[in-house]
Amino acid sequence: MAEFFxxxxxxYFNYWVYVILMMIGLWAxxxxxxLIKKLIGLSIFQTAIILFYVSIGxxxxxxxxxxxxxxxxxxxxxxxxxxHKEGHKGDDSAAHKEPGDDKGDNAEAHAVNPDLIAxxxxxxxxxxxxxxGVATLGVALALSQRIFKEFGxxxxxxxxxxxxxxxxxx
Amino acid sequence: MITKVxxxxxxxxxxxxxxxxxxxxxxxxxxxxxxxxxxxGGAPSISNYYxxxxxxxxxxxxxxxxxxADYRGYDTMFETVVIFAAGMAIFAILRVFSDEDDIEPNETxxxxxxxxxxxxxxxxxxxxxxxxxxxxxxFALYVVAHGHHSPGGGFQGGVILGAxxxxxxxxxxxxxxxxxxxxKSYFRLASVGILIYAGFGVLCQVLGSDFLDxxxxxxxFLTDGPEMARSHxxxxxxxxxxxxxxxxxxxxxxxxxxxxxxxxxx
Amino acid sequence: MxxxxxxxxxxxxxxxxxxxLVGLLGNRDHRICFPIVITSLLVSLCATIAAAQExxxxxxxxxxxxxxxxxxxxxxxxxIDSLNALILVLISVVVVLVSFFSIRRAGDQHxxxxxQFYILYLLLCVGLLGISITGDAFNLFVLVEVSSLTSYxxxxxxxxKRGTHAALNYLxxxxxxxxxxxxxxxxxxxTTGTLNMQDIHTILQTNETIRDSNAVIIAFLFILVGIWxxxxxxxxxxWLPNAYSYCPSTSACILAPLMTKVSxxxxxxxxxxxxxxxxxxxHFGWSHLVVWMAVIAILAGSMLALAQREIKxxxxxxxxxxxxxxxxxxxxxxxxxxxLTGALYHILADAMMTLxxxxxxxxxxxxxxxxxxKDLEGLFKKxxxxxxxxxxxxxxxxxxxxxxGFFSKFYLIRGGIEGGHWEYVAALLISSLVNAVLFFRIxxxxxxxxxxxxxxxxxxxxxxxxxxxxxxxxIVPQxxxxxxxxxxxxxxxxxxxxxxxxxxxxxxxxxxLETLPSIVVPQAD
Numbered sequence: 035m036a037e038f039f040x041x042x043x044x045x046y047f048n049y050w051v052y053v054i055l056m057m058i059g060l061w062a063x064x065x066x067x068x069l070i071k072k073l074i075g076l077s078i079f080q081t082a083i084i085l086f087y088v089s090i091g092x093x094x095x096x097x098x099x100x101x102x103x104x105x106x107x108x109x110x111x112x113x114x115x116x117x118h119k120e121g122h123k124g125d126d127s128a129a130h131k132e133p134g135d136d137k138g139d140n141a142e143a144h145a146v147n148p149d150l151i152a153x154x155x156x157x158x159x160x161x162x163x164x165x166x167g168v169a170t171l172g173v174a175l176a177l178s179q180r181i182f183k184e185f186g187x188x189x190x191x192x193x194x195x196x197x198x199x200x201x202x203x204x
Numbered sequence: 205m206i207t208k209v210x211x212x213x214x215x216x217x218x219x220x221x222x223x224x225x226x227x228x229x230x231x232x233x234x235x236x237x238x239x240x241x242x243x244x245g246g247a248p249s250i251s252n253y254y255x256x257x258x259x260x261x262x263x264x265x266x267x268x269x270x271x272x273a274d275y276r277g278y279d280t281m282f283e284t285v286v287i288f289a290a291g292m293a294i295f296a297i298l299r300v301f302s303d304e305d306d307i308e309p310n311e312t313x314x315x316x317x318x319x320x321x322x323x324x325x326x327x328x329x330x331x332x333x334x335x336x337x338x339x340x341x342x343f344a345l346y347v348v349a350h351g352h353h354s355p356g357g358g359f360q361g362g363v364i365l366g367a368x369x370x371x372x373x374x375x376x377x378x379x380x381x382x383x384x385x386x387x388k389s390y391f392r393l394a395s396v397g398i399l400i401y402a403g404f405g406v407l408c409q410v411l412g413s414d415f416l417d418x419x420x421x422x423x424x425f426l427t428d429g430p431e432m433a434r435s436h437x438x439x440x441x442x443x444x445x446x447x448x449x450x451x452x453x454x455x456x457x458x459x460x461x462x463x464x465x466x467x468x469x470x
Numbered sequence: 471m472x473x474x475x476x477x478x479x480x481x482x483x484x485x486x487x488x489x490x491l492v493g494l495l496g497n498r499d500h501r502i503c504f505p506i507v508i509t510s511l512l513v514s515l516c517a518t519i520a521a522a523q524e525x526x527x528x529x530x531x532x533x534x535x536x537x538x539x540x541x542x543x544x545x546x547x548x549x550i551d552s553l554n555a556l557i558l559v560l561i562s563v564v565v566v567l568v569s570f571f572s573i574r575r576a577g578d579q580h581x582x583x584x585x586q587f588y589i590l591y592l593l594l595c596v597g598l599l600g601i602s603i604t605g606d607a608f609n610l611f612v613l614v615e616v617s618s619l620t621s622y623x624x625x626x627x628x629x630x631k632r633g634t635h636a637a638l639n640y641l642x643x644x645x646x647x648x649x650x651x652x653x654x655x656x657x658x659x660x661t662t663g664t665l666n667m668q669d670i671h672t673i674l675q676t677n678e679t680i681r682d683s684n685a686v687i688i689a690f691l692f693i694l695v696g697i698w699x700x701x702x703x704x705x706x707x708x709w710l711p712n713a714y715s716y717c718p719s720t721s722a723c724i725l726a727p728l729m730t731k732v733s734x735x736x737x738x739x740x741x742x743x744x745x746x747x748x749x750x751x752x753h754f755g756w757s758h759l760v761v762w763m764a765v766i767a768i769l770a771g772s773m774l775a776l777a778q779r780e781i782k783x784x785x786x787x788x789x790x791x792x793x794x795x796x797x798x799x800x801x802x803x804x805x806x807x808x809x810l811t812g813a814l815y816h817i818l819a820d821a822m823m824t825l826x827x828x829x830x831x832x833x834x835x836x837x838x839x840x841x842x843x844k845d846l847e848g849l850f851k852k853x854x855x856x857x858x859x860x861x862x863x864x865x866x867x868x869x870x871x872x873x874x875g876f877f878s879k880f881y882l883i884r885g886g887i888e889g890g891h892w893e894y895v896a897a898l899l900i901s902s903l904v905n906a907v908l909f910f911r912i913x914x915x916x917x918x919x920x921x922x923x924x925x926x927x928x929x930x931x932x933x934x935x936x937x938x939x940x941x942x943x944x945i946v947p948q949x950x951x952x953x954x955x956x957x958x959x960x961x962x963x964x965x966x967x968x969x970x971x972x973x974x975x976x977x978x979x980x981x982x983l984e985t986l987p988s989i990v991v992p993q994a995d
Contacts (some may be wrong), residue, residue, distance in 0.1 A: 158279075165283050
């Protein structure tokens with residue numbers, strides 16, 4: 035039972051969170067009547083995906099993906115700590131033995147341990163996704179405003195009635 | 205009612221499928237997951253490359269900025285294009301022109317320096333805003349410029365800069381903000397931003413290298429070695445991004461709050 | 471430094487610089503917009519033709535933006551190979567033709583927004599070209615969003631109230647679709663660690679654990695559903711009829727031929743280039759179900775088209791049916807890949823047919839005020855040249871040789887027979903029949919006048935048919951202006967050329983399919 039809790043809930047809880055959030059958002063997009071509530075649901079839906087991606091890049095005990103190149107102590111410490119961690123893979127040792135072919139610059143720069151720095155790629159991808167989401171939301175709000183101006187209502191059911199009623203010119 | 209039932213059904217099925225896919229996933233926080241450390245059979249792990257080699261290649265400590273502006277700069281350019289297109293789309297959808305002079309800046313009543321008598325709340329808010337806005341803008345420029353060393357960069361700085369104009373519009377009047385940042389100006393600023401970004405890329409092509417291969421710009425920046433040229437070019441493109449984002453953020457606010465008229469607003 | 475190496479970048483950058491120039495210079499004088507637009511699109515067209523030439527003589531073009539080649543995946547990879555070279559040429563040709571059609575819109579309302587229209591138009595071109603050229607999964611998402619946002623703007627730009635509501639619906643469904651795609655890419659990234667399409671393909675071929683994992687199946691499913699929403703595959707097509715019927719004619723002319731077809735290309739690229747034909751048909755294995763869904767799509771689209779009275783709505787449902795052809799063709803899994811050949815050839819053919827039909831519909835609406843089919847009385851007398859183009863496109867839809875439509879149906883039927891999917895063959899034939907009924911009904915009204923309601927009797931060639939009630943007195947029924955005639959006749963000519971040269975073109979297409987393993991999915995029963 036504890037095993038089940040450990041694997042299904044504890045190890046995967048970020049995935050549970052993102053799925054639940056995403057489904058709430060998707061439900062709102064489909065089921066809600068008010069256009070603005072649909073847009074809020076869309077926003078929640080997109081945010082859940084962003085959460086998923088960012089949670090991919092998390093590493094236990096890792097710090098932010100900004101190299102502290104003025105802090106030699108941090109890297110010396112990280113050397114010690116990494117030796118105590120279990121399960122080295124091949125490219126970790128490669129990173130440790132990184133030769134100094136960096137133009138003789140900051141000596142601290144080449145003792146970087148990838149295990150202690152969060153994966154920067156999901157962050158980059160999600161910067162793009164957030165901006166795209168904001169742009170979409172902006173266009174959607176503009177459309178909603180125009181719909182309100184032209185139809186006088188933001189409720190989908192009333193809009194459909196007005197459109198079916200045919201008192202709308204094409 | 206039937207929509208809600210259908211929606212629940214669709215949502216439950218989608219959620220179940222997603223969770224079924226999760227069953228093979230690595231645990232949360234695993235530093236040796238395929239995304240973090242690569243897999244057998246594929247190329248060496250790209251994120252490990254970014255972490256270990258990107259400082260060598262670009263001399264920029266902020267890994268996110270170096271990936272965003274250099275390795276995946278092509279994506280970032282299109283992200284800027286997305287924002288620009290959204291601004292244009294909102295203009296195309298909402299903007300209504302009245303019979304008077306349209307695209308010229310409104311030189312109507314308030315220039316934002318005068319307040320109606322007895323309007324004490326606006327005096328307090330207005331004065332505070334006028335004191336705070338320069339600081340906000342300075343901070344925005346700091347965020348753009350310091351993106352190499354701390355979290356920041358073009359998008360973040362551009363949003364703060366755009367917000368500094370929005371706060372003028374909120375505290376005083378949309379006209380006050382438009383007097384300082386007219387419609388012509390912000391659209392022009394947005395176009396110039398993308399021109400800067402794409403211009404850097406084409407400059408690299410003209411000098412003989414690939415699109416957005418900043419290393420070749422060492423001939424122009426006169427650095428010894430391509431790394432510092434990359435660092436400087438990243439700052440350049442981030443400035444371009446900031447311009448576009450500033451212009452479009454304010455454009456979106458102006459059009460949405462005035463329902464396209466740019467005359468009366470919140 | 472050779473210009474030839476930079477072709478992939480030039481293809482995408484030329485329209486983008488056009489958009490920037492229109493943004494900077496357009497507001498001052500609207501007349502400068504069109505020259506900038508046409509120049510940048512012609513540059514792009516020349517670049518795509520040059521690239522296609524190089525691909526079919528020398529081999530695929532690989533381009534790494536920023537020069538980041540090794541290890542693969544750290545930079546963004548652009549790739550022109552035999553799969554997308556023709557698609558790129560197609561997109562460039564269509565956008566050039568529609569830009570001619572757009573000259574006249576300066577006479578419409580909203581002429582103050584002409585620069586913004588052209589900016590959105592050029593950015594749409596950038597998005598579509600970028601989608602076709604990219605080799606990176608996340609870059610594809612960003613470009614899909616570029617093209618989607620610009621298309622939402624183009625749909626909503628008119629003054630139609632229904633258009634605004636249709637645009638919002640389109641936005642909601644389109645964003646959900648793109649987000650599903652993004653989710654699928656996320657699952658793929660989590661299991662393979664890379665975003666580069668070629669690299670993912672290699673990993674899925676060699677690494678057995680990943681190939682058999684559940685995550686990859688779900689990734690494929692969500693990517694597929696996302697793309698299906700974007701291509702309006704029945705029953706996810708709800709946004710298309712309203713969006714394309716109620717938007718301004720020029721927007722419809724650029725969106726209808728390209729958006730759905732480029733999404734079909736994306737599906738085929740994902741199937742062949744990312745997951746691999748073997749994985750899709752053997753490990754995923756639901757190809758029978760998908761072919762049945764395509765059959766339903768074809769039949770539903772055709773029947774719904776038959777039931778429409780408005781011209782544009784009818785054309786929209788025909789698009790839904792055509793998408794059914796292409797999805798079904800791609801999933802046939804016949805041993806000699808005629809299904810895929812047919813689907814890829816049909817992308818080219820259908821884009822041209824749809825372009826010609828929507829151009830004609832736009833001309834009918836503007837010149838004759840004709841919105842419903844019955845308004846097309848006496849069409850052939852009033853606009854002979856437009857009618858010729860319309861007839862050629864209609865014959866292609868029905869599948870009459872030597873138009874392109876016949877050959878694409880031929881390849882698709884051949885694929886259906888060899889793959890053992892008789893239901894698909896039947897659906898294609900029924901659909902051709904329905905198209906014939908549809909279009910001959912229109913021909914009858916156009917040539918002979920309306921059905922006897924005024925007591926003229928059947929099939930009288932009534933030369934003095936009174937002109938249809940025009941809603942506004944300024945519409946003078948006469949031939950279309952040259953700015954519309956040129957794209958109409960050019961697209962009709964291309965339809966015939968595609969048909970006449972179908973053999974060589976199919977050969978070129980099959981170059982990309984040569985390396986695929988020959989798989990036949992055994993019948994389930």
